Ligand SMILES: Cc1ncc(C[n+]2csc(CCOP(=O)(O)OP(=O)(O)O)c2C)c(N)n1
């Protein structure tokens with residue numbers, strides 16, 4: 143048996159877990175671990191400039207790859223700085239393992255220097271957390287953390303390690319377990335076949351169906367099956383914000399996103415539907431609008447790995463608890479076996495109704511001929527220049543919604559955004575995390591001048607490691623999404639939503655040794671994007687000035703149903 | 716409606732705080748809560764009484780089940796069950812009232828477990844309603860101090876909550 147210190151066990155366990163990169167920031171309580179890290183090469187460490195960025199990097203890597211990301215931070219302020227990123231991953235069910243230092247166990251509870259009760263602080267925003275009580279527990283707890291983080295409904299797991307658990311001279315037997323069975327944790331491995339059968343019967347009877355594909359289909363790697371099912375049945379499909387790319391957006395059967403800023407046709411179709419098949423979508427309030435007015439004629443089949451997501455906000459008629467992939471495989475088999483098809487005539491009139499809705503709106507916006515760029519136009523240009531094949535990592539605000547609406551994702555795992563928590567500052571580190579692992583891919587951060595300033599210090603990390611992401615900043619000189627709400631609900635009193643004293647982004651980018659391009663006109667737009675993407679090895683910041691008065695539409699009317707929308711500043715349904 | 720949920724929990728540090736935290740995070744109410752290790756020292760058994768619509772109760776049981784340290788749970792109110800709570804209560808017992816208190820304790824099958832010249836300390840077991848009724852019968856002005864364990868419950872018949 144090999145004898146290792148707790149610190150060495152941490153790093154060895156990560157090696158045995160085949161972790162390539164971890165993201166973090168050192169400090170007193172993790173110095174032993176950092177020393178063990180320095181004595182090997184297999185696990186590479188990215189030194190961020192703020193712990194929040196480390197968590198977003200790990201999180202975005204997980205979103206792009208489906209594998210858990212790993213973070214290492216010190217106790218106290220290191221750990222609390224990581225909390226926003228942990229909460230972000232938690233809300234979107236992203237697998238992540240966060241290793242936090244802690245003051246020595248002998249000092250816990252004494253308000254020691256840099257002591258924070260991270261078990262308590264993180265508890266509401268983790269899938270689970272562990273405190274190490276003895277160094278020999280470390281390999282087992284790390285294995286459990288990875289297992290819990292990435293199985294069932296994924297989520298972040300925190301491991302709190304007091305400094306005295308990692309003392310270099312205290313050595314213990316090391317072995318990394320193959321498996322860590324837990325009597326109290328057994329996520330469903332397949333759906334109930336009786337329920338699946340019932341669901342298939344409903345699908346075959348449907349006359350006005352919609353398939354709703356959520357983040358669970360992406361996380362559950364079930365998007366191919368979802369697509370096959372939609373194709374087999376000729377049903378229309380809508381992807382939630384978290385599910386974008388889960389069904390190809392350029393396909394005829396795709397309706398767009400549902401909800402607050404969903405497409406007109408998706409919201410109308412859902413409202414008028416007689417059956418919704420939800421695959422890993424959780425009927426979030428930003429989708430449903432007023433739950434009591436939600437889709438009054440629809441029966442609901444709800445597939446989810448997490449039973450508590452089913453009938454939480456919207457009651458399901460046929461709940462199916464299980465992994466989306468295996469459930470859909472069974473559904474497809476049953477459908478094939480039945481030899482039946484839904485009523486073709488009913489479907490064809492449903493489709494002609496949908497086509498009418500499409501014509502009515504279909505993502506229309508007005509350009510300012512010869513005037514300021516419209517943000518939508520920038521996203522369309524980005525789509526064109528990147529041939530629809532980039533990883534798009536978004537921040538939060540209007541730019542996020544424009545990106546979701548106008549960049550057409552045909553593949554899953556390409557749209558990376560903080561959907562549940564809505565964390566400004568997410569986009570840039572997220573893009574870094576993706577680019578690091580997919581150096582050949584085009585990785586772009588779509589951001590606003592507000593969001594970008596929440597993690598711009600990471601320019602420095604990009605210089606250190608040479609991470610050539612492209613940053614498309616839709617600079618509207620305002621906290622646009624806040625401003626839009628103030629326009630709509632507060633008689634345009636722009637309380638604190640105007641970004642005064644913006645930095646000179648050109649000089650700022652320069653200072654960190656990166657390249658900046660400023661874009662103010664339509665003529666400059668495509669050439670600037672092309673130039674940026676041609677510079678394969680350089681981080682390029684595109685400061686694109688866009689119309690600050692633009693609003694995101696459609697927009698659901700508050701406390702109403704899904705068919706109640708503002709379509710532009712003056713017209714509502 | 717009021718529900719009694721019995722939970723088998725890994726007997727680990729912090730497990731209880733997750734249960735309690737869950738109730739406050741998700742805006743569920745707790746009326747009573749008690750917890751102690753079982754005959755298997757790796758497990759604690761927790762009984763919580765709560766109330767809410769069917770939808771809320773469904774969420775409570777699902778969310779509890781989701782906690783990694785929850786091994787098993789049952790909503791006892793879904794079937795026949797026995798519910799008990801224990802109360803220790805200090806009652807003013809002076810003059811002619813002293814006998815009256817004694818009689819009431821007997822009627823409720825309580826036990827006087829400690830006596831001083833002016834006070835009876837009484838132990839009483841029963842369901843919540845019985846304990847409430849006892850206090851009402853004694854009259855609140857005579858009650859000096861109460862301590863109640865909160866409800867414990869167990870299913871009737873052959874049903875067993877174990878792993
Ligand atoms: C950390 C954080 N703080 C506050 C908010 C609330 N918020 C949502 S959008 C937004 C404005 C974002 O401004 P910007 O990044 O410039 O994007 P824009 O809406 O202008 O495109 C704000 C303040 C948030 N989502 N996250």
Ligand SMILES: [Mg+2]
Pocket residue numbers: 539590591592616617618619620621622
């Ligand atoms: Mg802005």
